[in-house]
Amino acid sequence: MKKKMTEAEKREARWAYLFVAPTIIGLLILNFYPIFNTVYQSFCKTGDFGKGNVFVGLANYSKVLAAGETWQSLWNTIKYALIEVPFGIVIALILAVLLNKKIAGRSFYRTIFFLPMVCAPAAVAMVWKWLYNTQFGLLNNIFHSKIAWISDPKIAWISIGIIGVWSIIGYNMVLFISGLQEIPGDYYEAASIDGANGLRQFFSITVPLLSPTTFFIVQTRIIGALTIFDLMFMVMDKTNVALPKVQSIVYLFYQYSFTNGNKGYGATIVMVLLVFIMALTWILQQAEKKIVYHA
Amino acid sequence: MKKKLVALTLAALMALSMAACGGSGSGSGGASGGDAAPADGGSSAAGGTLQVNIWDNNQLAGLQQIADEWSAESGVKVQINVVDWDNYWTLLEAGASGGQMPDVFWMHSNTAQMYMENDLLLPLDDYIAADDAIDLSNYYEGVVELYKRDDNGVQYALPKDHDTIALLYNKAIFDKYGVDYPTDDWTWEDVYEAAAKITEAGAADGVYGYALNSSNNQDGWYNVIYDYGAQVITDDHKGTTIGSAEGKAAMEMVRKILTVAAPQTVVAETGTDSLFNSGLAAMITQGSWMINTFYTNENSANYAWAMLPYADTNGNGACDAGERYSAYNGLGWAASAATAMPDEAYSLISYFCSEKGQKEQAQLGVTMGGMKGISAEFANAFEGMDVSAFTRAEEEGDLFFRPYTRNTTVWEDALQQGGAFLPAWQDPSDPAIMEAACDNAQKIIEDAIAAE
Incomplete structure (x- = not known):
């Protein structure tokens, strides 16, 4: 039952298209072209410097799917996400609630917690690398311990996860604060009059009314965590014993595509990740209907 | 439903392109080396x-x-x-x-x-x-x-x-534990014995006699392989003899030294040059391109260079032709x-x-x-530090060109890692692991060359 556009509406639409054109062109060139190229390359034995690609059908796929390191890296990535996403969200939520109250030095604390987000990820990783160093690291120095934080395969993945949580808290916190400010103060007033204490108010008002924000953060952070690369790349040396148990799937992709120059194989690894993220996103969208509370 | 599917696909594709950007982004990030x-x-x-x-x-x-x-x-x-x-x-x-x-x-x-x-x-x-x-x-x-x-x-x-390779040692550490300085007549066995003494005596101070990572190839264990008569890449660039009896004998020597060297977890986190400059490693092998790093160090007065040790494969107690190799x-x-x-x-x-x-x-x-x-000009550039070991390596010893094939990185990286020598570096006490590593390395190189 579409109405025909009037002349004025048409003119308006033309202007609208003009204004979104830069973004659309940017997306087409910077995102969509690489995406379809990646899909194409995953079916090729790629030549040097992007020249002379030979179509090989599913050969890359059978190799990637049969390789143990693919699944190990995917599992490593999931383990990383299992640390970063829940802890990054819960800690950020607590901080956001505390910093949403009228306390002295509020913007000072907000700035402090947001700072990691402003730092270059490479610089963050270098600092943590030295904190974790077994021989000279600050952590072992303070605790008088000899823990191989990033070289012991049993704990290295947790150490990397901690850096991830530390880096993302500030960003999640800012999103939560903006979500909190959307909640009308009347609800809390009414609850106070009815005799609900702070904790009860948090779980009965804040959590459900914040759930759209929470869901947004969960979804974007899961995708963000599954595409993690820089932490492992910067913190761990190539000869680190724990690397096979920590390297993410994007790290594996980088290793094959850029270090070994085998772009077809690398593209196939990313296709595995793509399918995985698509499946996960579908599950999340189903869950959204049940979990998220729309006021 | 259809709309949802499109949204879903787009979301996932976006993640995919993020992954791609992540990769290339870090490359160009390092590229500019500053803004x-x-x-x-x-x-x-x-x-x-x-x-x-x-x-x-x-x-x-x-x-x-x-x-x-x-x-x-x-x-x-x-x-x-x-x-x-x-x-x-x-x-x-x-x-x-x-x-x-x-x-x-x-x-x-x-x-x-x-x-x-x-x-x-x-x-x-x-x-x-x-x-x-x-x-x-x-x-x-x-x-x-x-x-x-x-x-x-x-x-x-x-x-x-x-460039050539030489042995770098810290005189202060040798003095402290009463061990004789390395000379140009040292074999790899001598290195092992000196490293054993220092590592044992220095345990309380965290000082190691030797430091060598699996990634120290050109400036490290490659040289031992040639000393013992094997080749990482054969002269025609089409094969390797790393898994031969000679190759295994060489890596067995490396394994022995590793038992008295800094553990793999230490060198993977700190780097052999940093360990040496921190006074925690008595000997390392280094390439001539690194001299400046050590020359400008505050402790450089304690540093000295000797020619790379040799392997006395014929057992006559002297260094003969083909027993002392340096990569160049x-x-x-x-x-x-x-x-x-x-x-x-x-x-x-x-x-x-x-x-x-x-x-x-x-x-x-x-x-x-x-x-x-123009070697003389170079030797004179480092006043107070004798770097003639690098030029003598080519006059008195043999040189081999750094092993390479068409796409060297593929096998070179793999050799340092889990499927090849890393397990032997991690647990040098077991000769069987090193032997298996040589066989794996042979296969890795052959497969990589076949794929080129």
Whole structure:
């Protein structure tokens, strides 16, 4: 039952298209072209410097799917996400609630917690690398311990996860604060009059009314965590014993595509990740209907 | 429902492209080596500036000084950007694929053939023929050959330098634990015995007699393999003898030394050069390109160099021909085939590689020359430190060219990691692990060559 556009509406639409054109062109060139190229390359034995690609059908796929390191890296990535996403969200939520109250030095604390987000990820990783160093690291120095934080395969993945949580808290916190400010103060007033204490108010008002924000953060952070690369790349040396148990799937992709120059194989690894993220996103969208509370 | 599916696909695809960006982003992030460098390291001839990429920060000051002299003559500015080794190749390859290479840059044995075969480098034959300052017979043959394309004999780069390997030791540590200094007559067995004493006596101080990572190949265990009569890559670049009896004997020697060296977890986190400079390792092997790092260290008065140890394979107690090998390698100065200023680019390369430029490079202590006969200038560059072990290595010992094939990185990286030598580094007490590692290494190299 579409109405025909009037002349004025048409003119308006033309202007609208003009204004979104830069973004659309940017997306087409910077995102969509690489995406379809990646899909194409995953079916090729790629030549040097992007020249002379030979179509090989599913050969890359059978190799990637049969390789143990693919699944190990995917599992490593999931383990990383299992640390970063829940802890990054819960800690950020607590901080956001505390910093949403009228306390002295509020913007000072907000700035402090947001700072990691402003730092270059490479610089963050270098600092943590030295904190974790077994021989000279600050952590072992303070605790008088000899823990191989990033070289012991049993704990290295947790150490990397901690850096991830530390880096993302500030960003999640800012999103939560903006979500909190959307909640009308009347609800809390009414609850106070009815005799609900702070904790009860948090779980009965804040959590459900914040759930759209929470869901947004969960979804974007899961995708963000599954595409993690820089932490492992910067913190761990190539000869680190724990690397096979920590390297993410994007790290594996980088290793094959850029270090070994085998772009077809690398593209196939990313296709595995793509399918995985698509499946996960579908599950999340189903869950959204049940979990998220729309006021 | 349909709408949802589209949204879902887009969301997932976005994640995919994020992954791709993550990869390349980190490459170019390292590329600029600071915000000052222009975003396109490419052929930006418009400003009259040549973009030069190198990977060794130690050489930046010296090379910039030589380049500035050239600028004074030619009126063309030179901007040298340092990109660390790993990212250098990622960036150069991305630049080559996208047509945005720097004008002038270093070439290396690992990838030279691949770049030459794909016509990405400026052919230099005509320039060299017309240039009085360059005569290819004055340079180290191995380095000249390396940058000559196999199938048509065209020269694509001029020799910038050459390098050898020597043993570096900290006299203060040897004095403290009462162990005799290494000499040029040491075998690898002698290294083992000295390292054992120091590691045992120094346990309380956290001092190790020796430090060697599985990634110290050219400057480390490759040399032992050649001493024992095996080859990492055979002369025809089509195979390896790393899994032979000789190769296994060599790696067994390495394994013995590892039992008294810094554990693998330590060298993977801290790096052998940092351990040495912190006074926590008594001996390491190092390449001549690293001298400046140690020469400028505050403790450099305690540092001394000896020739690489040898392997007394015939057991006569003396070093015979073929028992002491040092790897050597040479970088090349190459220009992009797509540069907007080919004449200027060659002129700069010629200046670097002319007798004047080569002597200056040696005198400034940047590196040993790619031109023969200027070793003395280099040795004199380090006042108070005797670096003659590097030049004696080529006069008194044998040299082998750094092992390379068409796509060296594939097997070279794999050898350092879990499927090959890393388990033996992790647990050097068990000879069976090292032996298995040699067999795995043999297979890795053969498979990689077959895939080239």
